[in-house]
Amino acid sequence: MNFVKHANIDKAKWDALVEISTCPSLYLLSWYLDATCHWDAIVWGDYEAVIPLPTKRFLFFKKLYQPIFVQKSGLCCKTNKQPTLLLKEFFNSNVPRQFSSFRMHFSHELNIPKEILPKKHKIETKKNYSLDLSQDYPSLQRQFNQNRKRNLKKARELGWKTEETYNIEHAIKMYKTHQAKKQGKLTKDVFIAIESIFKECMQRKMGKLVLCKNNTGDELSYGFFVEYHKRIYYLFGAMNDEGRKHSAISLIFNDVIRNHAGGDFILDFEGGNLEGIGNYFASFNSVVEEYPCVHYP
Structure with missing residues (x-):
């Protein structure tokens, strides 16, 4: 060693x-x-x-x-x-x-x-949520909870659409405007890191930034995903007030699930220790993966 x-x-x-x-x-x-x-x-x-x-x-x-x-x-x-x-x-x-x-x-x-x-040194258990995508999409979608199904139905009724984009700067700006203050003080290093990760992943053709728009073309939400060894990591998300109201990010997750359904993939929601976030990820019928954290103090 x-x-x-x-x-x-x-x-x-x-x-x-x-x-x-x-x-x-x-x-x-x-x-x-x-x-x-x-x-x-x-x-x-x-x-x-x-x-x-x-x-x-x-x-x-x-x-x-x-x-x-x-x-x-x-x-x-x-x-x-x-x-x-x-x-x-x-x-x-x-x-x-x-x-x-x-x-x-x-x-x-x-x-x-x-x-x-x-x-x-102490050891504690952390939670992460993941979803096995090996079933076909109709089977996966049927296992979403009722609230998630309502959100998706509402988004379709409103004419919301998703598309792939490369504008990580807009995603970061949306996050800074609508979410950063709620997350506590975030240093500029956080946003430098996500830009650097985005650049590296896109160069290697491993990443995908998905945007959800309303029926007039306004941006509502972003989700950044990276695929490695059949695991799809959700690394970064942003949404404005309208997107949060009707859970625009759910439409983005739904598209990722539909596009990879029936394959040997795992969708890694990359979080879930906070109860509210964990409950949201669980609404897609994801399961908990517990992992160890060793720390001092």
Whole structure:
């Protein structure tokens, strides 16, 4: 197990590992991490297993944190490795103790025994919602709850339409105008990150920005989705007051579901810890994926 500074990370080997790992994840790709944070890494052998270490410094303090737009990171390893043994080695090393605060989210596919953690570190369970799209669209749509069906019917009656767009600047502006204040203080780094992620994903033909308009052509809502390893990540959304009133984002989700129905896809709603948001995602008949968060304090 070796600590590797960011400048010395072999990005080609890193991404090759993610591709063949036990749980390939968009969040673990080197270019995605580069778009969201400064990070160093723990590397085992010749990139047989890795852990990204997103860090921030404040005066004399260094903290390990979970970057925005990176829901889960943690351990990534080859299928012939034993994750529990790797994590035990990591948590028993001096690395976690170098940080004044520590927060790391792991894949929902990993089980982390409490006994391998340092004494002061705690583990808690977070929620994410996902929807298996392997059924045909009529079957999936029938399982939406009644409120979601009413929203979609109302949107169609109002003549609302969706279309693909590349105008991430308009989406960010809508978010800043109608949602940012409700989310608390957001730094400009948040919006720089989403623009950077958008650019990288579109260059790789992995992303899609969907816009919902009303019958007069006014913009109501945006949803940004990225597909990786048959998983469709909902990374960013925005809506104005009219779009919120009749849940325009539901029409966007419905289109994504319809366009991928019957395939070997998972729609990852990328959230759900807040009860109201979780209930909304559940209205599409999505299921909860619980994933571990290790933190100190």
